[in-house]
Amino acid sequence: MFELTESASLTNVSGTRRMIETISALGCEFSIDDFGTGFSTFAYLKELPAHSVKIDGSFVKDMNNNSVDKTLVSAIAEVATALGKTSVAEFVENADIFDELLKMGVRYAQGYYISRPLQLDDVKDFQFAHNKKAT
Template identity: 65%
Template sequence: MSLLDRQVISKAIYYLTKHPELNKVAINLSAQGFSDERLLPLIQEKLHQYNVDPCRIIFELTESAGLSNITATQSMVAKLSALGCEFSIDDFGTGFSTFNYLKQLPAHSVKIDGSFIIDLATNPVDLALVKAIYEVATALGKKTVAEFVENEETLQLLATIGVTYAQGYHFGKPKPVEELFK
């Protein structure tokens, strides 16, 4: 996994140079990546090599992976933040999550798992959970991102709640970065 993390980071930072119209890129890391002491020097090297502003990078880690070694995760997040990179807790609300986890990691944002978003318009329990996640994240000064937004009705509900960002097929399907700005 460490080799894969290294390749993904290198490519993502390169893409930011090749495509300056990209404002930010989010990079999912493995749990091993957050405890790999060689990762930070690689990130620093690539940022310098490609002259990329670190604030254009968001590192994402799933909540369950982050909890597997909270001390290493906290240390890596602090180092990435010191560089100027952002950190996001991905897939929040799944697994063995707790709101206390949001307090323990200095994440800039929380990605609300798509399993709560997909039926948001028809499931009052999902709606209540998304509102709760939003409220707690906001109280802690974190932005929120909703995954799996697939229609305008869901987008409007999220806007009403106050969720900061949304992603999903409603906006477009995944495609190569070269095709984004054609």
């Protein structure tokens, strides 16, 4: 079993992936060492005084069809909550994803299910229509 540190693995993800696949074909295995201490991971969430965490749309957009993506979204939302941060999901494209995110505790969403991108001149009309629905 070979160990790869997370930070070393992330410097060239595509090259690291090819190397793991090639050597794995020979019967070797790999472990990611020191997970959570490298680039853009849980260590950053813990150390940086940010107020929210944006969950990348690459995980969100297919989470209802991909159990791994769904688990990752849930884990990120749970960690954010545990650290006192809110979570924001990108690529919220339909009601099913929206509803599932609510169950996970995600309280902010961006995506076409919420609204298509608007010209600045149209934002006031959108806000008025949205506020009218809420009353």
